[in-house]
Amino acid sequence: METLKNLAHNYYYLVAVVLFVIGMHTMLTHSNLIKKVIAMNIMDTSVFLLFVAIGYIRGGQAPIMRDIGDGFYINPLPGALILTGIVVGVSVTAYALSLVVKIYRYYGTVDADEIVEIRSREQ
């Protein structure tokens, strides 16, 4: 019961981990190269979600300097970190997709299994 309560309280934690595992599993096992890239993004996004979620406090104010009386600010640092993380993720995705385009030009397919088949036929 205690575990369930904890889970219900920290549901974002669970969601992030589930997304992380989905992304990682697809990335490592799926043969379609585009899907690998998408899975990579899902995996990155799950971490971003978790990071932003842990910085948030229910009822907290946006971290802008002004008089907020008895209220409190939420932590701005995770947001700032994740902005950097998103930029990094975008550049990796762009590079990965450009590689997929080049591979497609050589083989006419984006499926890793078919590429292996084509290569074995050539030898």
Place this chain on the structure above:
Amino acid sequence: MTLQHHFPALIIVIFLICAFIMPLLFRWRSTLCAPALLLVHLLALAMAVALLVRLYAGGPFYYHLGNWAPPWGIELKIDFLRVYMVLILVGLGLWIFVYALKDLAHELKREVTGWYYALYALLIGSMSGMALTNDMFNLFVFMEICGIASCAIISIKESRECLEASFKYLILSAMGTGCYLMAIAMIYMVTGQLNFQLIREALPAAAGLYPNNLLVATALIIVAFGTKAALFPLHVWLPDAHASAPSPSSAVLSGLVIKIYAFSLFNILFFVFPASFRQAVPINEIVLWLATLGILFGSIFAMVQEDLKKMLAYSSIAQIGYVFMGIGLNQPTALLGGFYHILNHALMKGMLFMVAGVIIQATGRRRVKDLNGIGHVLPLVMIAFTVGGFSMIGIPGTGGLISKWYLAEGALLANRLFFVIVIVLSSLLNAVYYLPIIINAFLNPYEGREPVKPVSRLMVGAITAGMIAVIFFGVYPKPVIVFLKAALAAVIGM
């Protein structure tokens, strides 16, 4: 604030600026590119030496980027081990770049040379950043830069093998950095800090409250750096990536890139996790056993390879195992051996990949069994290969022996006789695949009618310099050993 005060940041920044302007400079005056990058390397080397002088005068110090002190700002830490890494990175980066100057003309289209220089500067700069940073998230950013740059200097060749290998590398490296980012999230959640030192101070309290978070973070960190540094079961990307890349890329990837991830793992294990935490969770044991498997299986896989560069790549998996073994044994002498091996292996594997590049360029051969009698047509280069091979095996007079010696001594001092046997056995395994090449190269006649193409003197010069360095560090290791001993005494004595 004098300029000298900013040297730690400048080492990284000049490489990044150089990477940024290199493609533009290439369009404008393509002949200026190579001298500019050489100059940047020399400047960085001079700055690293200046840091070393300052270290000797006043001990370890910190540099705050933008003058923001932690916990708000990013902090760089300068101590002996980190400067040792920077000196290796920049010094050997310069050496491999000198070789690349002539080699690239044969492997790449002329238009992309400027891009290659940019990626090279990015790679060396980001690795120097990883060596110096004292901040978890900053380390992540440099890891991603390093990851993209190291994939890109493989795929820049644009052959089918290179594209596939670098895609595989990119996906696994993205998995590694994803895991690392998750680990940062887990640690940040419970400590609220990103600075190594501040996390270290906050961890004991957090470990009592949220032990599961920290266990998961530890596992993720080992997976992340294990993937990046090709620790045994996570090495699958390495052989293709290192074998298909242009030779200078192979040299820098095998020689420097995997080492810097091993060094970062060491930094996190020893400077972020308190010693009590390392005793409670058997991190060192896990690393140690994976390293042992890597040492044995890397060599066994290398034996059955037909392609010379692939064999060298598998041998790298075995050799990075020694570095991890030093970390895993958690004993000053073994660590000393591991750190000395970082230098030695960077030198000898860089040199061996250069030799492979020269052989491919001169004769077009890259299969191991086609190398019969190659010593008669490329004598100096094959003598260098012999020295490199001997150093891998650990024959006296070469650097390889010294690092293995200290590793074995460390294992004995830690009462782990088994690992001494592993080291001896792996030397034997190394001999099984290096010696036949050397023997066949010199004792069999050279077959083949096609003439051997002339090779640039600069490339042979770089290889000779490497050979001399391997012998030098094998015959006269004392200065480096004394330096590392003093540096490690500070770490272990913490």
